[in-house]
Amino acid sequence: MPLPLDDALAALRPLLLDPQHLVRAVAAGRQRGRTPSVTRAELRPVDLKTGRHLQVVEHDGRSPRTTNEPYDGAAADAVDRLMGEPFGNWHVQTTTETVQVRVTKRGEAQVHREALDQDQRTGHDRVKPRVLADDDPLFxxxxxxxxxxxxxxxxxxxxxxxxxxxxxxxxxxxxxxxxxxxxxxxxxxxxxxxxxxxxxxxxxxxxxxxxxxxxxxxxxxxxxxxxxxxxxxxxxxxxxxxxxxxxxxxxxxxxxxxxxxxxxxxxxxxxxxxxxxxxxxxxxxxxxxxxxxxxxxxxxxxxxxxxxxxxxxxxxxxxxxxxxxxxxxxxxxxxxxxxxxxxxxxxxxxxxxxxxxxxxxxxxxxxxxxxxxxxxxxxxxxxxx
Ligand SMILES: C[S@@+](CC[C@H](N)C(=O)[O-])C[C@H]1O[C@@H](n2cnc3c(N)ncnc32)[C@H](O)[C@@H]1O
Missing domain, CATH: 3.40.50.150 (Vaccinia Virus protein VP39)
Structure with missing residues (x-):
């Protein structure tokens, strides 16, 4: 059942900003008649000397642009900015589930949630982050x-x-x-x-x-x-x-x-x-x-x-x-x-x-x-x- 897009994105936001449980998120594609400023954005937590940050990698067809945003600072702004882009789909993997949001032709959200099976998890409820997302266009x-x-x-x-x-x-x-x-x-x-x-x-x-x-x-x-x-x-x-x-x-x-x-x-x-x-x-x-x-x-x-x-x-x-x-x-x-x-x-x-x-x-x-x-x-x- 399609949901209002804003509601679906609001439900994704805390997952993207969860430094403990986010594994990787990818936003790509475009909404009907609209073009995002980048072709693809990827988010994942990274541990730097100064503590855990949200890494954002944006692709625009040339070389990727990478920024590392502190969770107690610009991470939320980066997430809000990307959520404002007219991406056609979001794929979010956490330690316990994957959530996919696909924007329909009518601008609504088709949401698919799937709990990870044991095979995809490692001990202590941690998941091996995928090197490439399951919905990568490559596959x-x-x-x-x-x-x-x-x-x-x-x-x-x-x-x-x-x-x-x-x-x-x-x-x-x-x-x-x-x-x-x-x-x-x-x-x-x-x-x-x-x-x-x-x-x-x-x-x-x-x-x-x-x-x-x-x-x-x-x-x-x-x-x-x-x-x-x-x-x-x-x-x-x-x-x-x-x-x-x-x-x-x-x-x-x-x-x-x-x-x-x-x-x-x-x-x-x-x-x-x-x-x-x-x-x-x-x-x-x-x-x-x-x-x-x-x-x-x-x-x-x-x-x-x-x-x-x-x-x-x-x-x-x-x-x-x-x-x-x-x-x-x-x-x-x-x-x-x-x-x-x-x-x-x-x-x-x-x-x-x-x-x-x-x-x-x-x-x-x-x-x-x-x-x-x-x-x-x-x-x-x-x-x-
Ligand atoms: C079992 S397939 C594996 C293909 C691929 N690396 C993969 O893992 O999906 C082996 C491939 O090696 C190629 N191949 C076998 N002997 C070769 C040779 N001497 N020189 C070049 N290609 C060879 C075959 O044509 C075949 O496509």
């Missing part, structure tokens, strides 16, 4: 389903602090490449999340022509074509920036089988400062294990098909981590998302330090010799010289 354009969204969201939670850790380049946009991008859920979501914090150029690479066509038209639809490009071709051959320019960040989410190895090998050859790769299937090593009896007494593990398969997964990623370390990366291997959203939930997070040691190479060689295998990444790195 409508992509049509991404629940599990893919959760994977992408979880991936972004790893990506954003890692980018802060390596730092952004001065005087040019951050260059990110998504290798094996498929339908580009991660590519677009990463662009969205990263560009809020500074300029970004993103290239998605996939061997499928249809993926490039579809993704390029979505980039154009979202108005991002200047910053998000797609290339058709193999990871091994992709030349994503012209001249000597190399990426700052390599992403690979569920690139099939040895495509993950291709992505890691490219990252090593480019000496990329940050690599985030969540591998998919691991057939290469599984095949090699089938042909090997394995070292005693561990051969027993490789005897059974399902155990051999799992062992193949674990060994492949252990080899990948070791080889990255051998090539000057600090590597963390983490579970980035709950297994109910994908069984392929291992993430290799590698930050280039340039430091390595003979011990790392010795450990790698010992494990490869013991199992009588040559991981594909080793072959690629050796071929690259």
């Amino acid at each position: 409508r354009a992509l049509g991404a389903g629940g599990d893919k969204r959760r994977q992408v969201e979880a991936f972004l939670r790893q990506l954003l602090p890692a980018v802060e850790e390596i730092g952004r380049p001065e005087g040019r946009p951050l260059r990110v490449v998504d290798l094996g991008c498929g339908n580009a859920y991660l590519t677009f979501a990463a662009y969205r999340a990263l560009e809020e914090r500074g300029p970004v150029e993103l290239v998605g690479v996939d061997v499928r022509e249809r993926a490039r066509e579809r993704n390029s038209s979505i980039a154009a639809e979202l108005g991002w074509a200047e910053h998000v490009r797609f290339q058709e071709g193999t990871i091994a051959d992709a030349s994503v920036w012209s001249g000597d320019a190399t990426p700052d960040v390599v992403l690979a989410l569920h690139a099939c089988d040895t495509a993950t190895d291709e992505a890691l090998a490219r990252a090593v050859s480019w000496q990329v400062p940050l690599v985030l790769a969540a591998p998919c299937c691991h057939h290469d090593l599984q095949r090699q294990l089938s042909a090997s009896s394995g070292p005693e007494p561990y051969g027993l593990v490789a005897r059974h098909g399902i155990l051999r398969e799992r062992l193949g997964d674990v060994l492949t990623d252990a080899f990948r981590a070791a080889l990255l370390r051998e090539h000057g990366y600090r590597v963390d291997v983490v579970e980035f998302v709950d297994s109910k959203h994908t069984p392929r939930n291992t993430l290799l997070k590698a930050v280039r330090t340039g430091a390595t040691s003979p011990e790392v190479a010795r450990e790698y060689a010992g494990l490869a010799r013991a199992w009588g295998v040559t991981p594909y990444l080793r072959t690629l790195l050796d071929d690259a010289g």
Whole structure:
């Protein structure tokens, strides 16, 4: 049942100004026949040295404008100002519920409230703030389903602090490449999340022509074509920036089988400062294990098909981590998302330090010799010289 807009906004106001329970709010779109002064505004509490503030990020199609307003001062004015703008919808997430207000053609408010389920909360009634709001126009354009969204969201939670850790380049946009991008859920979501914090150029690479066509038209639809490009071709051959320019960040989410190895090998050859790769299937090593009896007494593990398969997964990623370390990366291997959203939930997070040691190479060689295998990444790195 539609409500008078003023009543709906008055009910939102205390939620927006609640420093303890607001997680994030987004105002976007426009009311019929009216245009707000900015295309989108986002509000969230942030903890600064001087205490908790309401952070307001306003987008006007150029660079975002960020202000941090004290709760005992200008926060209320900022909220009132934004509520006076003719936005077409508000999406407010608190620690316990989400509230959406959509303005109808008649200028009334359609209000939808939903209590968060346990899965969305963390302990002590706190909620993990979403990196991207559920109603972000991006998701409508992509049509991404629940599990893919959760994977992408979880991936972004790893990506954003890692980018802060390596730092952004001065005087040019951050260059990110998504290798094996498929339908580009991660590519677009990463662009969205990263560009809020500074300029970004993103290239998605996939061997499928249809993926490039579809993704390029979505980039154009979202108005991002200047910053998000797609290339058709193999990871091994992709030349994503012209001249000597190399990426700052390599992403690979569920690139099939040895495509993950291709992505890691490219990252090593480019000496990329940050690599985030969540591998998919691991057939290469599984095949090699089938042909090997394995070292005693561990051969027993490789005897059974399902155990051999799992062992193949674990060994492949252990080899990948070791080889990255051998090539000057600090590597963390983490579970980035709950297994109910994908069984392929291992993430290799590698930050280039340039430091390595003979011990790392010795450990790698010992494990490869013991199992009588040559991981594909080793072959690629050796071929690259
Ligand atoms: C399982 S999909 C994952 C797509 C996307 N990253 C995601 O998580 O939604 C793997 C993608 O990798 C692409 N791919 C596989 N091998 C490739 C290669 N060697 N070079 C480029 N793309 C590859 C496939 O075409 C496919 O779109």
